[in-house]
Amino acid sequence: EGVGRSAARCVGVAKCRVEGPSSGPGVMCPSYRATGEEKHSTRGRARLLHEMALGEVITDGWRSEEVREALDLCLSCKGCRSDCPVGVDMAAYKAEFLDRHYAGPGGLWRRPRSHWTMGRLPGWLAHFGRGLNAAMRLPFAARLAGVTPERTMPRVAERSFAYWFAQRASTRPSSLTLWPDTFTNFLAPEVGEAAVRVLEDAGLGVDLPPGRVCCGLTYVSTGQLGAARKVMRRTLDVRGEAEGPVVVLEPSCAATLRTDLPELLPDDPRAARLAGAVRTFAEALEELAPDWTPPRLDRPVTGQTHCHQHAVLGDTADRRLRERAGLRGDLAGGCCGLAGDFGFEPGHYEVSVTIAEDQLLPALRTSGGATILADGFSCRTQIGDLTDLRGRHLAEVLAEGLEEGLDSGPRSSAS
Ligand code: SF4
Ligand code: SF4
Structure with a gap:
């Protein structure tokens, strides 16, 4: 009703x-x-x-x-x-x-299989990790998982971002919590590693939550709201009374924490607190390190603004950061067409590709060697599936600039 x-x-x-x-x-x-x-x-x-x-x-x-x-x-x-x-x-x-x-x-039995596989991906990854790579190579694995045969499942990384983070020593006092969302943690740890590199260059101390956290996105998008609330409550328990900004690299997870979390747990004040603490990567740099100058990359970019970034988070801080780093050009709007589990579900492939043709693919075709930016894991997967190009998170491109020794550091008083 x-x-x-x-x-x-x-x-x-x-x-x-x-x-x-x-x-x-x-x-x-x-x-x-x-x-x-x-x-x-x-x-x-x-x-x-x-x-x-x-x-x-x-x-x-x-x-x-x-x-x-x-x-x-x-x-x-x-x-x-x-x-x-x-x-x-x-x-x-x-x-x-x-x-x-x-x-x-x-x-339970009427649900499409993809709700059990893609919809519960964070749980599967946490329990089986790289074991899923072997499972997905089995004959009929895609069909059993309820995934359309035109897609290949993303590979689970050799080591998770959280594992990499735990192995390194940092003596900086913490200025923020970096959220190890499922996609960054298990499927694209290089994005988390790049973000740490950049945030530390900006003088910020990075911490991870003290246990397993999940925003509940895949449970929400497949309409498993009881499970979503359970996952969210467990996450709030892990966060406890911690305060301070929470930087979320994956736009769809940031959007879930900002909107779905407080909407699904309206009576839990911790939900609203966490929602209010969420910052995108660009917002965090702007707010917490206003004197830092990003590396001067001076190159053209194109790519995809994540649809949830447009709808919930906004991209003004991203635009400012790109400009300061000398990344020229606009990213495509609209939706990449993959949208989490959507593009993997049987019967959706054609529509998914048609949607990519609306803005993303035409932008990539005329990119002329520009750097391809895509903060969303789905958008990067769609780009990799439909073209020979590779999309990267803004954090990766900035970290690469730092490795190349391009100028960065405190903003000069003249600027
Ligand atoms: S934009 Fe579409 S959904 Fe929104 S009020 Fe108009 S007709 Fe209805
Ligand atoms: S596909 Fe259309 S109806 Fe569905 S969330 Fe996007 S804009 Fe709204």
């Missing part, structure tokens, strides 16, 4: 039905632009949810297959949350719908 009432806020002006390719910085609504079908637009979905709540045309409520199908191509990109004039938040409604759709007797 809450979802139906919220969806009823849609006033039908149809900003979400801008036909592609989109212009301007907005994200909403990639699945409509890819399909051109009303039912795959934010408005189409909002209407169906409203009808479900009224119970006149759609009479089977949360069990409705019609609603489930309409939500199936929603990427949970959160574009509508920021771009729709009345803030229809389809990603949140989809999570709630899936949670209720699969609730009750037999619900």
